[in-house]
Amino acid sequence: MQSCFHCHFVRRSVGRGEELCVGNATDAERLLEGEIVHAILCDQRMPHESGVSFLKRVRELWPDPVRMIISGYSESEDIIAGLNEAGIYQYITKPWQPDQLVETVKEAVRLYRLQKETETAGVDVKATSGHIKKVVSVKRGAAKQLYDFDRIVHSVESPMHGVIELGKRAADYDISVLITGESGTGKELLARAIHYGSARASKAFVVENCGALPDELLESELFGCKKGAFTGAYQDRIGLFEVADGGTIFLDEIGETSPAFQVKLLRVLQESEIRPLGAQRVRKVDVRVVAATNRDLEAEVEAGRFRRDLYYRLAAFPVHMPALRERPMDIPLIAEGVLSAVKVSFNRPNLRFARSALDEFVKYHWPGNVRELQNEIQRMAVLADQDELRAPPLLGRRNAKRSAPLPTHGKLNGSASLKDKVEDLEKSVIVNCLERYDGNISRVASELGLSRVGLRNKLSRYDLRKNAKGDAFS
Numbered sequence: 001m002q003s004c005f006h007c008h009f010v011r012r013s014v015g016r017g018e019e020l021c022v023g024n025a026t027d028a029e030r031l032l033e034g035e036i037v038h039a040i041l042c043d044q045r046m047p048h049e050s051g052v053s054f055l056k057r058v059r060e061l062w063p064d065p066v067r068m069i070i071s072g073y074s075e076s077e078d079i080i081a082g083l084n085e086a087g088i089y090q091y092i093t094k095p096w097q098p099d100q101l102v103e104t105v106k107e108a109v110r111l112y113r114l115q116k117e118t119e120t121a122g123v124d125v126k127a128t129s130g131h132i133k134k135v136v137s138v139k140r141g142a143a144k145q146l147y148d149f150d151r152i153v154h155s156v157e158s159p160m161h162g163v164i165e166l167g168k169r170a171a172d173y174d175i176s177v178l179i180t181g182e183s184g185t186g187k188e189l190l191a192r193a194i195h196y197g198s199a200r201a202s203k204a205f206v207v208e209n210c211g212a213l214p215d216e217l218l219e220s221e222l223f224g225c226k227k228g229a230f231t232g233a234y235q236d237r238i239g240l241f242e243v244a245d246g247g248t249i250f251l252d253e254i255g256e257t258s259p260a261f262q263v264k265l266l267r268v269l270q271e272s273e274i275r276p277l278g279a280q281r282v283r284k285v286d287v288r289v290v291a292a293t294n295r296d297l298e299a300e301v302e303a304g305r306f307r308r309d310l311y312y313r314l315a316a317f318p319v320h321m322p323a324l325r326e327r328p329m330d331i332p333l334i335a336e337g338v339l340s341a342v343k344v345s346f347n348r349p350n351l352r353f354a355r356s357a358l359d360e361f362v363k364y365h366w367p368g369n370v371r372e373l374q375n376e377i378q379r380m381a382v383l384a385d386q387d388e389l390r391a392p393p394l395l396g397r398r399n400a401k402r403s404a405p406l407p408t409h410g411k412l413n414g415s416a417s418l419k420d421k422v423e424d425l426e427k428s429v430i431v432n433c434l435e436r437y438d439g440n441i442s443r444v445a446s447e448l449g450l451s452r453v454g455l456r457n458k459l460s461r462y463d464l465r466k467n468a469k470g471d472a473f474s
Contacts, residue, residue, distance in 0.1 A: 018281070023047070025054040032058070034280045036224055036236050037065050039108040044071035055086035062227075064236055066108040068092060113243070144201055147192035153337050155329045159322045163190070170317045171197035176269075178254075178314045179292040181321030183446070184371030187292040188250060190321060195248040200288055203247030206240045211256030218261060220277055222249075223268070229278025241274050241285050248288045254314065255295035255306060266310045289314065324366040324373065332358050334370060338377045339389075346378075350387040360391035367436060367447065427462045430455075434464065 020035060022028050024047045028040075040058060044051040051069045058067060067087060072094035089111070090104055145151075149168055154160035170177050171194045179187040188207065195205045208221055216230050224239030240249060257265070268274055269289065273282045291314045300306035324331065335358060343349050357380075366372050380389045430448070437443040445455040458464075 025049045028054065029057075029061075032062050034226065034278070036226065036238060036276050036279055037062075038112040039066045039068065039105055041068045041070065041105060044069055052086055052088075055088060059087045062236060063087075064112070064238070066090075066112050068104070068108060070094060070096060113245075144196040147189065147196050149193045149197060152186070152189060152193060153330060153333050154327070155333060158327045158330045160327060160330065163319060163321060164193075166317075166319050167194050168197060170194050170319065173317075174199070174288055176288070176314055176316040177290045178297070178316075178318045179290065179321060180297070180318065181292075181294065182323050182369055183294045184369030185321040185323060186370055187321050188252060190319065191248075191250045191290040191292065194290060195250075195288075198248070198288070200247050204244050205248050205250065206244045207250045207252065208240055209252045210261075211253030215258055215261045216277075218257070219264065223264075223274040224276030224279070226276060226278030229276075237276075239274060239276060241268065241287055242283060244287045245285050246287075248290060251289060251291040253293060254291040255293035255297055255300060259305070259307065262307045262310050266307060266313060269310075269313045324369040328362050331361050331366075331373070334373060335361055335377060338374050339381075342378055342381050346381055348381065348387070351381055351384070352388055354388050354390045357389055357391040368443070423462075426458070427464070430458060430462065430464060 020031055020037065022031055026048075028042075031037075040055070042051040042055060046054065051071070055067045055069065058065070066089045068090040069086075069088050070092045089108060092101065092104065149164050152160065152164055154164070167190050177191070177194060179190055181187055192205060195201060208218075210218060213221060217232075219225070220230070220237055220239070222239050222241055224242060225237050227235050268285075271282075272286065273284050275282045297306055297311055297315070301308045301311050324334075335353065339351060339353065343351050361373070368375070377389075380392060383392070384390075430444070433444045433447050437447070441452055441455060445452050448455065450458070
C-alpha cells in the first residue's frame with residue numbers, strides 16, 4: 001500500500017494511498033508516532049517552526065520516509081543547507097502545479113518502496129529514483145532467468161516433471177499455493193519459479209521463515225511496527241506484506257506458527273489488509289501467498305495444532321515436492337550442476353567426479369535432500385588433494401548403516417513388559433538416527449520431532465550421551 005503524509009496544506013489524492021494532513025510540526029510528530037508513512041511533504045513556513053528544522057528532527061527520529069519541502073523563497077540559505085542536513089529529496093518552489101505536485105509525491109512513494117525492496121539505507125541522495133529503478137529492474141530480470149521452471153534440474157522420467165507442470169499451472173492463476181515436502185527438497189526454488197512465471201513477476205518476491213521467530217517479532221517482520229510498539233522495537237519497520245504489495249510473499253515453515261499467530265495471519269488473508277504493531281490504521285495490500293512446510297498439515301489440523309480455516313486458505317493449490325531419494329535418476333544431474341558452481345566459487349576448474357562417487361550418491365538415501373548433497377560435494381572439494389572427487393568412506397558407511405537392521409537388546413521378542421519393549425524400540429530408533437546424522441543433535445531432534453532439550457533428556461536416560469569414539473554428541 002502506498003501511504004503519503006502531508007505535513008501542511010496538501011489535500012490531493014495520490015494513487016490508492018492515503019493522505020494524512022496536519023497544520024503544524026507538533027501535530028505532525030504526534031501523527032508520526034502512531035503511523036508508518038512513506039513520504040512527507042512539508043511547507044517551509046509553519047507555525048512556530050521552519051520546515052527545514054522540522055525535517056532535520058524527522059531525519060533523526062524517523063529516517064525512512066522520503067522528505068520533501070515547499071517554499072516560495074528560493075534564495076533561502078536555510079533551505080539550501082537543509083537539502084543536505086535534513087536529507088531532503090525534493091525542493092518544490094511556489095507557485096506549484098497540482099498535477100506536477102501529485103506526480104512528485106507518487107515518485108517519492110515509489111522511491112520509498114523501491115528502497116525497502118532493495119534494503120537501501122536512508123533517503124539522503126536526491127536523484128536516486130531512476131538509479132534504484134534500474135537496479136531493481138536488472139535484478140528482477142536476472143532472477144526471472146535464474147529461477148525459471150526450466151532451470152529446475154530433473155530428468156524426463158523424474159517425478160519432478162509432474163511437479164513442474166503443476167507449478168506452471170499455478171503460475172498462470174492468482175491462487176494461493178501450499179508446497180509440502182521434506183527440508184532441503186527445493187520448496188523455495190519452486191516458489192520463486194511460480195512467482196517469476198506469473199503476472200506478478202515485475203513486482204517483489206519476499207521470503208520469511210515463520211519458524212525462526214517468536215510471534216511478536218514475526219508479526220513485526222510481516223506486518224510492520226511502530227517504534228516502541230514492543231520491547232526491542234527501536235525504529236519504525238515496514239512489513240514484508242507491504243514490501244511485497246503487488247508481488248508474492250513466500251511463508252516458509254508455516255506449520256511452525258502458533259495458533260495465536262495463525263488467527264492474525266488468517267485475518268490478513270481474508271481482508272487483504274494489515275495493521276502494523278502500534279499503528280492506528282490498517283493498510284490494504286495486494287499480495288499472493290505461497291506457503292511451505294515439511295509437516296503434514298492435514299494431520300496437524302486433525303490434531304488441533306493448525307487452524308482448519310487457515311489451512312484451506314493456504315492450500316487452495318497444493319503441490320508436493322518429492323524427496324531426493326524418490327528421484328535417484330536426478331541425483332547425477334544435480335550433482336554435476338552443484339559441482340559446476342563449486343568449480344567457480346572454489347576456483348578449481350578441473351574438478352570432476354569419479355564414477356564410483358556418483359554411484360554412491362545414487363545409493364545413498366540423502367535425509368537432508370538436495371541441501372545435504374550440496375554440502376557433501378563442497379566438503380569433498382575442500383578435502384580433495386586431486387581433481388578427481390571420490391565419495392568419502394563416511395558415505396559408504398552411512399549406506400551400510402542404512403541397510404542394517406535396527407539394533408535392539410532382544411527385548412522386543414522376549415518376555416519383557418510392554419514398557420520395556422517400547423523403551424527398547426525408542427532407544428533403537430534414536431541410536432539409528434544418531435548414526436545417520438553423525439550425532440548432530442539439531443538434525444536428530446528435527447527428524448524425531450523433539451526439541452533439543454527433549455532429545456538430550458532421552459540421551460541421558462538411555463546413556464547415549466557419547467558416540468563410539470567417546471566424544472559427546474554435538
